[in-house]
Every structure is written in structure tokens, then in C-alpha cells.
Amino acid sequence: MKSSDWKALLRFLGILLIAEGGLMALCCIPAYHFNDGTMVPVAHCAAFTVAVGALLWVSFARYRSIEDVRISYLFVCLVWIAMSLFATLPLMATGATVDFSHAWFEAMSGVSATGATIFPYVSALPASVLLWRSIMQWFGGFGIILLVLALSPRLGINKYSLYTAEASGADNTGRKTLKTTVTVRRTLSVYLILTFAFIVMLWASGMQLWDAVNMTFTNISSGGFSVSSDSIASFSHTQQYILTGAMLMSGVNFTLIFFFFTLRWGSIGHKLDQFRVYISIYVVAVAFVAIGLHMHNGQEWSDALRMSIVQTASALTTTGSVVDDTTMWWTPVCFLLLMLSICGGMAGSTSGGLKIMRILILWRNARTILLNRLHPNAVNPVRLNGKPVSSHITNNVMVIFMVYGLSLMLGVMILMLCGISATEAIGATVGCLTGYGPGLGPSGGFGSYAAFSTIALWACSFLMLLGRLECMTVLILFLPRFWKR
Numbered sequence: 001m002k003s004s005d006w007k008a009l010l011r012f013l014g015i016l017l018i019a020e021g022g023l024m025a026l027c028c029i030p031a032y033h034f035n036d037g038t039m040v041p042v043a044h045c046a047a048f049t050v051a052v053g054a055l056l057w058v059s060f061a062r063y064r065s066i067e068d069v070r071i072s073y074l075f076v077c078l079v080w081i082a083m084s085l086f087a088t089l090p091l092m093a094t095g096a097t098v099d100f101s102h103a104w105f106e107a108m109s110g111v112s113a114t115g116a117t118i119f120p121y122v123s124a125l126p127a128s129v130l131l132w133r134s135i136m137q138w139f140g141g142f143g144i145i146l147l148v149l150a151l152s153p154r155l156g157i158n159k160y161s162l163y164t165a166e167a168s169g170a171d172n173t174g175r176k177t178l179k180t181t182v183t184v185r186r187t188l189s190v191y192l193i194l195t196f197a198f199i200v201m202l203w204a205s206g207m208q209l210w211d212a213v214n215m216t217f218t219n220i221s222s223g224g225f226s227v228s229s230d231s232i233a234s235f236s237h238t239q240q241y242i243l244t245g246a247m248l249m250s251g252v253n254f255t256l257i258f259f260f261f262t263l264r265w266g267s268i269g270h271k272l273d274q275f276r277v278y279i280s281i282y283v284v285a286v287a288f289v290a291i292g293l294h295m296h297n298g299q300e301w302s303d304a305l306r307m308s309i310v311q312t313a314s315a316l317t318t319t320g321s322v323v324d325d326t327t328m329w330w331t332p333v334c335f336l337l338l339m340l341s342i343c344g345g346m347a348g349s350t351s352g353g354l355k356i357m358r359i360l361i362l363w364r365n366a367r368t369i370l371l372n373r374l375h376p377n378a379v380n381p382v383r384l385n386g387k388p389v390s391s392h393i394t395n396n397v398m399v400i401f402m403v404y405g406l407s408l409m410l411g412v413m414i415l416m417l418c419g420i421s422a423t424e425a426i427g428a429t430v431g432c433l434t435g436y437g438p439g440l441g442p443s444g445g446f447g448s449y450a451a452f453s454t455i456a457l458w459a460c461s462f463l464m465l466l467g468r469l470e471c472m473t474v475l476i477l478f479l480p481r482f483w484k485r
Contacts, residue, residue: 007060009075013082014056020083021049023135024090030127030210038128041093049086070482073473080465084108087136096129101454108461110136112468113350115224115320115437116428116460120448123229127210133225134217140468141221141250141350142191187254187348190261195220198246205238219246222350224320224437230446231322237306240323244313251278251317251345273385274346274356278316281356285312285340289333296330315340318352320437327445334440338427341436352435352467354404358397360384365394403471407433411463418456428452432463 025046031039087107088100097103102118109116110133119125125133195216202212211227215235218225228234232243249257256275259268286308293304310323315337326334344353361382368380381388411429416422427440428449438444442451449457466474476482 009071009078010056011060012075013079014053014058014060016079016083017053017086018050018057019053020086020139021046021051021053023139024049024132026135027090027128027132030131034127036126036128038090038094038126042090042128042132045089045093049089052086073476073482076469076473077465077477080111080468083140084111087111087132090129090132094126094129096125101457102450105449105457105461106133107136108464109437110223110225111140112435112464113137113141113221113223113352114432114435114464114467115218116431116439116443116464117225117437117448118450118452118457120450121229122226130214130227134214134223134227137221137223137225138195138217141223142188183255186258190254190257191220191350193261194246194249194257198242201242201245202239205242206236207239211235215243216246219243219319219321220250220350222247222250222317222319222345222352222435224314224322226321232310233323233446240306240310243321244310247313247317247319247321248282250319251313251349251351253346253348254350255348256346271385273360277356277360278346281340281343282312282316285316285336288336292330292333296333297328311337312340315436316343316351317345317349318435318437320431320435322438322445325445326438327441327447334444338430338436338440341430341434344434354401357384358400361389361394361397362401364389365398400470400472403475404433407463407466407471411459414459415456418453418459420452420456428456428460429463432460433467435464435467 024042027042028039028046030036031042084104084107087110088103091097091103091106092100097106097118105116105118108114115137122130198216198220199209199212202216203209207215214225214227215232217223224231226232232240235243253271253274256268256271259265259271286305289312290301290304290308293299293307294301297304299307307323310321311326313319314321314323318341326337342353343359344355345351347355347357361384364382364384368382371378371380382394383389408429411433412422412425415425415428420428421441424439424441424443427438428443429439431437431439431443438447439449441447443449449460452460
């Protein structure tokens with residue numbers, strides 16, 4: 001890799017830090033309004049972040065192009081790490097936590113839109129910190145790299161490789177000839193419109209504007225942070241249903257939403273495979289959870305159905321908002337919620353997990369292999385949306401599935417070696433790798449990760465990064481060949 005590529009990378013990183021510092025400065029508004037005494041430290045953090053970003057931008061201003069495609073993967077990883085590092089500043093400067101490991105865990109959870117927290121009493125946090133946690137998830141949920149592509153049409157970098165490297169927010173099964181910037185701008189426009197719409201709906205339902213802004217930011221991004229220690233349980237039933245709508249929308253392919261609102265019915269027809277499966281999984285899971293809550297937890301049918309509708313949406317979209325203490329729910333129901341979080345929402349959404357698109361390809365590939373055993377000479381291509389899926393995409397999906405499974409097993413083993421029980425280790429690993437957040441045991445339900453050791457917190461933070469970048473973008477950096485000329 002050339003030194004000019006590294007310098008251009010630092011220039012782009014400086015642009016992002018300036019943006020992060022600007023968003024950080026917004027947290028001075030609630031600090032001033034609620035007079036929580038954190039306005040000065042937050043302002044200092046914002047100024048420092050902007051200053052570092054400006055220094056990088058100015059110092060390497062003449063380096064505007066990157067020739068090596070490998071830089072795309074390195075850039076994506078460094079951006080998430082750098083953004084998380086600077087995101088720790090308000091958490092520590094305001095006294096929310098004095099432990100860097102805790103601050104790093106919370107920042108990585110926010111920027112990766114995971115929703116796992118080390119704060120057992122969220123409602124006791126300063127208003128500026130609450131808003132910063134929400135902004136981190138809103139900013140990170142869309143995909144920091146996708147935001148750069150949307151706002152910077154002349155990056156001087158291979159946009160398609162950068163687009164696919166930041167795979168969590170991208171539906172990269174389409175043609176490479178599609179203009180990446182156009183696609184990303186459509187996604188961003190939908191994201192902004194949905195954010196504004198749900199803020200208005202929550203406010204109109206009687207929720208305070210402060211709560212409406214924070215809860216919309218964290219739920220439309222599939223994040224799950226809350227301004228209350230009991231997540232969304234204390235909100236009215238109407239408000240819980242509105243938040244459920246936000247979660248479900250966050251799990252839908254944003255390009256599909258764009259085509260729907262612009263009445264492009266012909267384009268919608270070619271993207272409905274994922275949507276049908278997404279809705280089918282949700283409906284079946286809601287029925288199972290509702291029956292489980294009624295039969296085994298003694299909930300009235302109305303409450304069982306409501307909690308099922310909300311919590312199932314939270315799990316399937318990997319949002320992590322909690323409507324009840326799920327640690328007390330029937331064990332098969334808890335297991336189903338974890339499985340839903342591994343599945344995730346549609347590709348091209350803000351949700352985490354494997355994505356329904358990949359689950360579909362895996363399922364249909366397995367069916368094709370079985371059919372070929374019966375009829376060796378038959379041609380049975382794997383199809384998605386009525387079109388054959390190339391062997392290249394099928395192989396990529398199988399590799400991602402394998403790496404995902406190995407990451408889950410390794411994560412569970414590391415956490416168990418840290419002294420965490422098997423049940424909680426499984427829940428925490430799934431919660432962090434999929435972006436769902438809540439695990440099992442003390443870290444599930446209304447609980448937190450505060451009791452985890454320093455090593456366990458760092459392991460979980462790495463799992464969040466792996467999950468947000470869908471493993472491959474991070475692990476490719478560990479290949480010796482990646483660093484060779």
C-alpha cells in the first residue's frame with residue numbers, strides 16, 4: 001500500500017471526525033436545557049473531536065484519491081474503531097463512567113447500533129449522555145460509510161468496494177453497474193423521512209418531545225438504547241405499537257420502501273422474496289410467543305399478544321428494545337427470540353444478524369443440492385426474486401454463514417473462560433454478534449453487562465465490530481496476503 005493511500009485515508013477519516021464532533025455538539029442543547037452540569041465538558045469533547053478531524057483534513061488535503069482497493073476494507077474498520085474511540089469522550093468527561101473499558105463497550109455498542117449497555121440505571125444518566133447514546137445509534141445504524149458515500153460523490157475511492165465492505169447496510173446482491181451513490185442517497189432519504197415521521201407520531205401520541213426524539217433515533221436504527229431503565233415498558237400501549245412500527249420498518253429493505261413511496265410497482269415486484277419471508281417469520285413467531293406467554297407465564301391474551309408483537313419485532317430486527325423482563329419468560333420463547341436475532345431483517349436495512357436474504361439463499365441452495373441427489377442431470381439453479389443466483393454469491397453466503405458460526409462458538413468459549421455461565425455466555429455472544437443487545441440471565445431483559453470483567457467486555461466489543469461489519473471485512477485484515485504489495 002502506498003503512503004499516499006494512507007494519507008488519503010486519514011483525510012477521509014478527518015471528514016468523519018468533523019461530522020462526529022458536530023453531532024456531539026448537539027448534546028450541549030439538552031445539557032443547557034436540563035442544566036445537568038455537563039455542557040462544558042461536552043463542548044470541550046466536541047471541540048477536540050472537530051479539531052482533530054480538521055487537522056487531519058487540512059494536513060492531507062491534497063491526497064484525494066485512493067488506488068488500492070484493499071484500502072476500502074482497512075478504511076471501514078479504522079472508521080468504526082476511530083468513531084467509537086472518540087465517542088467515549090462524552091461518556092468519560094461527563095462522569096457517566098470513569099472506566100475506559102466500560103466507555104469503550106458503550107461507545108462500540110452505540111456506534112454499531114447493538115444496544116448492549118453497561119449502565120444498570122440509564123434514567124440516572126445526564127441528559128447530554130442520553131442524547132449522545134441515541135445519536136451514536138442513529139448515526140451508526142444507517143452506516144457511517146454509507147453516509148459518507150451519500151454526501152461525498154467524489155471520494156476518489158472505489159465506491160463499490162467501499163459499499164460492499166460496509167455490508168451491514170447494503171443490499172449488495174444487485175448489479176455492480178448500479179450507481180452506488182444513487183442507491184445510497186435513496187436509502188438516506190428514506191431513513192431521514194422515517195425518522196421525522198416517527199418522531200411526529202410519538203409526539204402526537206402524548207410522548208414528550210425529548211423521549212420521542214431519543215426513542216425514534218434508537219429504534220429506527222435497530223439500536224435499542226432507551227432513556228428509561230425499563231426500556232420501553234413504561235410507555236403507553238399505543239406508543240409501544242408505534243415503536244414496533246419503527247422497528248419493523250427498520251428491518252425492511254430501504255430501497256423497497258423508496259420504490260413503494262415513489263409508486264414504482266414494477267421495481268417492487270422484483271424484491272418481494274425477502275419481504276414475504278420477513279413477514280411470514282414475524283407472524284409465525286408472534287403467534288408462538290403469544291401462546292407461550294399465555295400458557296406458561298399466565299399472561300392475559302391481550303397482554304400476551306401485545307408483548308409478543310413488540311418483543312418479536314425487536315428480536316427479528318435486532319433492535320433490542322424490551323417490553324417486559326424477558327428473563328422470566330418461558331425458555332423456548334427466549335430461545336426463539338435469540339434465533340430470530342440471528343436471522344435478522346432484510347438486506348439493505350439497518351438490522352443486524354445474518355439477514356433473511358442469506359437465509360433464503362442457504363435454504364434454497366440446500367434444497368437444490370437435495371434435488372440434484374435425486375435427479376443428477378436436472379438443472380435446478382438457486383433463485384432469488386425469480387432470478388438465478390450466481391455461484392459466486394452462493395459461495396460467499398456459505399462462507400459468511402460458516403464464519404458466523406465459528407465466531408459464535410469462539411465467543412461463547414472466551415466468555416465462559418472469563419467465568420461467565422454457559423447460558424449467559426451464549427446469550428451475550430448472540431446479543432453482541434447479531435446486534436440484538438440483550439442476552440440471557442443478568443445481561444438480558446432489563447439487565448446490563450456491568451458485571452462483566454474487563455476481558456469479557458473487550459471480547460464483547462470485538463464481537464459487536466465483527467457483527468456490524470459482518471465478519472468478513474474485519475477478518476480479511478488478518479490475512480498475511482492482505483498486507484503484501
